[in-house]
Amino acid sequence: MTVKKANQKELFKAPYQLFLGCDDNELAIKTSRGIAQWNPDVCVAEFAGEKSTLSVGLPKNSIKEAAKIGAKTFVIGLANAGGIVDPDWEPYILEAIENGMDIASGLHRRLDEIPSIKEAAIKHQVTLHDVRHGYTDLKTGTGIKRSGKRILSVGTDCSVGKMFTTLSITQEMKKAGFDAEFKATGQTGVMITGSGICIDAVVADFISGGIEELSPDNGDDHWDIIEGQGSLYNPAFAGVSLGLLHGAQADIVIMCHEADRPYIKGMPHMDMPEMNDCIKLNLKHASLTNPKARLGGISLNCRNVSVKEGAKQRNALQEKFGVPCFDPMITGSGLFVETLK
Amino acid sequence: MTVKKANQKELFKAPYQLFLGCDDNELAIKTSRGIAQWNPDVCVAEFAGEKSTLSVGLPKNSIKEAAKIGAKTFVIGLANAGGIVDPDWEPYILEAIENGMDIASGLHRRLDEIPSIKEAAIKHQVTLHDVRHGYTDLKTGTGIKRSGKRILSVGTDCSVGKMFTTLSITQEMKKAGFDAEFKATGQTGVMITGSGICIDAVVADFISGGIEELSPDNGDDHWDIIEGQGSLYNPAFAGVSLGLLHGAQADIVIMCHEADRPYIKGMPHMDMPEMNDCIKLNLKHASLTNPKARLGGISLNCRNVSVKEGAKQRNALQEKFGVPCFDPMITGSGLFVETLK
Numbered sequence: 001m002t003v004k005k006a007n008q009k010e011l012f013k014a015p016y017q018l019f020l021g022c023d024d025n026e027l028a029i030k031t032s033r034g035i036a037q038w039n040p041d042v043c044v045a046e047f048a049g050e051k052s053t054l055s056v057g058l059p060k061n062s063i064k065e066a067a068k069i070g071a072k073t074f075v076i077g078l079a080n081a082g083g084i085v086d087p088d089w090e091p092y093i094l095e096a097i098e099n100g101m102d103i104a105s106g107l108h109r110r111l112d113e114i115p116s117i118k119e120a121a122i123k124h125q126v127t128l129h130d131v132r133h134g135y136t137d138l139k140t141g142t143g144i145k146r147s148g149k150r151i152l153s154v155g156t157d158c159s160v161g162k163m164f165t166t167l168s169i170t171q172e173m174k175k176a177g178f179d180a181e182f183k184a185t186g187q188t189g190v191m192i193t194g195s196g197i198c199i200d201a202v203v204a205d206f207i208s209g210g211i212e213e214l215s216p217d218n219g220d221d222h223w224d225i226i227e228g229q230g231s232l233y234n235p236a237f238a239g240v241s242l243g244l245l246h247g248a249q250a251d252i253v254i255m256c257h258e259a260d261r262p263y264i265k266g267m268p269h270m271d272m273p274e275m276n277d278c279i280k281l282n283l284k285h286a287s288l289t290n291p292k293a294r295l296g297g298i299s300l301n302c303r304n305v306s307v308k309e310g311a312k313q314r315n316a317l318q319e320k321f322g323v324p325c326f327d328p329m330i331t332g333s334g335l336f337v338e339t340l341k
Numbered sequence: 342m343t344v345k346k347a348n349q350k351e352l353f354k355a356p357y358q359l360f361l362g363c364d365d366n367e368l369a370i371k372t373s374r375g376i377a378q379w380n381p382d383v384c385v386a387e388f389a390g391e392k393s394t395l396s397v398g399l400p401k402n403s404i405k406e407a408a409k410i411g412a413k414t415f416v417i418g419l420a421n422a423g424g425i426v427d428p429d430w431e432p433y434i435l436e437a438i439e440n441g442m443d444i445a446s447g448l449h450r451r452l453d454e455i456p457s458i459k460e461a462a463i464k465h466q467v468t469l470h471d472v473r474h475g476y477t478d479l480k481t482g483t484g485i486k487r488s489g490k491r492i493l494s495v496g497t498d499c500s501v502g503k504m505f506t507t508l509s510i511t512q513e514m515k516k517a518g519f520d521a522e523f524k525a526t527g528q529t530g531v532m533i534t535g536s537g538i539c540i541d542a543v544v545a546d547f548i549s550g551g552i553e554e555l556s557p558d559n560g561d562d563h564w565d566i567i568e569g570q571g572s573l574y575n576p577a578f579a580g581v582s583l584g585l586l587h588g589a590q591a592d593i594v595i596m597c598h599e600a601d602r603p604y605i606k607g608m609p610h611m612d613m614p615e616m617n618d619c620i621k622l623n624l625k626h627a628s629l630t631n632p633k634a635r636l637g638g639i640s641l642n643c644r645n646v647s648v649k650e651g652a653k654q655r656n657a658l659q660e661k662f663g664v665p666c667f668d669p670m671i672t673g674s675g676l677f678v679e680t681l682k
Binding site: 125141142143144199200201202203204205207209232233235236237238239240241242243244246247264267268269281284285288289305340 | 463481482483484486503540541542543545546548549550573574577578579580581582583584585588589605608610611622624626628629630
């Protein structure tokens with residue numbers, strides 16, 4: 001129902017009412033929690049079905065009330081297995097449409113494939129935003145050097161904290177007075193910031209071209225902080241990671257890793273890469289479109305190890321690679337941002 | 342109008358009538374020429390508009406006659422800038438539909454987006470095959486080792502002869518008694534063989550998974566000869582190349598290069614990679630899903646150099662890398678196939 005442009009600043013109309021679903025499934029509301037944490041200014045209300053006791057700490061308005069106080073988009077800040085639209089959600093989505101709100105979704109299933117929702121959207125002239133669909137007008141990459149500065153998070157694997165790292169760096173850089181902007185490349189990041197491009201959802205020919213469009217020419221002192229995806233060592237998603245690396249033309253690469261991860265996510269037959277190897281390979285590929293690309297820091301996700309063990313591992317990595325090693329959840333990313341001054 | 346499965350053996354119903362368009366544009370009929378050369382058994386007729394004098398050497402039947410002698414698919418074996426369906430072609434496509442033929446196209450523009458063609462296809466119950474569209478049921482890659490043997494062509498750049506090399510190897514291996522099968526990954530290859538998957542047209546998340554499906558478990562003595570795409574050094578398409586490399590789990594990699602190519606295709610700002618570097622990087626990535634991957638040969642496209650210079654360069658590469666170096670157009674690929682015996 002809408003074509004999203006990668007470099008569009010406001011993908012969804014603010015402010016939002018966040019929809020938390022109908023069950024007590026804490027994991028499923030990761031996206032809503034992310035929006036409330038990282039983009040609180042655009043949130044005016046939350047809403048959950050009767051049986052749910054979940055909250056992300058926003059005012060609990062009815063859908064009608066939220067529309068009255070100005071909510072423009074009803075955000076389905078939810079993830080579930082299969083990415084389907086739960087039939088229990090449908091009446092609430094329809095109510096939001098009837099109250100004039102646009103709907104935003106990062107689910108795999110398209111909203112406009114559900115006849116009742118499509119019909120209501122046409123009748124009430126609201127927009128359905130399916131952030132995992134509709135990237136139809138991208139161009140192929142060119143590799144031509146762009147102005148401005150760029151930081152990209154890369155990883156030893158998927159789900160090691162690349163999004164959290166780049167959001168944290170952006171926040172700390174802004175605090176320190178830098179002209180910094182987060183660039184989302186995954187559905188959660190896009191939903192959190194209300195802009196960006198789900199790079200794993202574009203046609204394969206347009207991976208690097210999509211990132212070139214997401215992070216265009218900019219002022220010499222402007223920094224784009226680009227969310228990475230996957231890993232060169234993940235046999236499912238490495239193609240996305242490499243296209244992203246080439247499109248980003250990063251000046252600085254931040255290597256993200258989860259301490260003590262035993263093997264590639266969901267693949268006991270695939271070893272985790274050696275950190276030194278992983279850094280070298282990422283820098284080699286990054287140099288194709290930015291010969292000056294360098295390692296700027298290591299973000300170590302320490303959720304699986306003790307406080308003491310985490311500190312020990314961060315110190316060891318810092319010593320070995322000569323760059324700041326931080327856990328954005330524990331230490332923040334100030335240690336890295338300091339080095340940019 | 343149809344969902345193509347990657348490992349489907351017969352994508353289009355044979356035999357074909359090849360459509361050569363309405364103009365004398367030799368370059369545009371590359372696909373038809375490829376089908377007539379590599380898959381002659383499925384071709385019964387050709388057809389061109391009045392103004393065209395082109396031929397691929399097949400009987401020149403009218404569309405009605407071709408249908409009468411059994412043609413089941415009218416193949417638009419044409420490429421043009423923008424991948425559009427030329428309005429001049431429309432009456433002939435409609436005539437083929439009215440005579441009960443399916444239509445096959447490798448163009449960017451979907452046949453079923455043209456109302457007259459869609460309407461006629463529904464009315465006459467024929468299938469529209471858009472090989473660049475419709476890959477909706479792929480899975481993400483797993484990296485789990487599959488049985489059977491695989492050869493993959495990789496390249497220093499796009500359009501250096503990867504498809505031709507793999508077609509030639511498949512043909513020579515079959516002649517030598519091997520159980521060999523060509524696996525197409527681009528629109529020309531898919532149109533030529535009537536099966537395969539246009540890997541640059543799938544959603545980015547499914548590149549390696551698509552190739553895993555294209556080349557599934559097989560007998561220990563079976564060889565899949567997989568057509569490569571792009572290059573790890575082409576900043577537009579490297580993501581596709583890497584996903585393909587991981588999905589293929591190649592036992593043997595054939596490096597393809599065009600002698601004296603001055604820079605990456607269409608990108609004067611991008612240097613061609615050094616051959617040794619390119620081989621090492623491809624083998625490094627290939628080893629993620631097949632630790633035994635090795636370089637088996639170098640295919641040197643010598644169309645831009647003299648016969649003498651080509652022979653000299655092939656000898657030099659053969660000497661340097663210790664594997665056969667051949668030009669499938671000039672020497673054939675027997676030199677490489679010999680080494681498999």
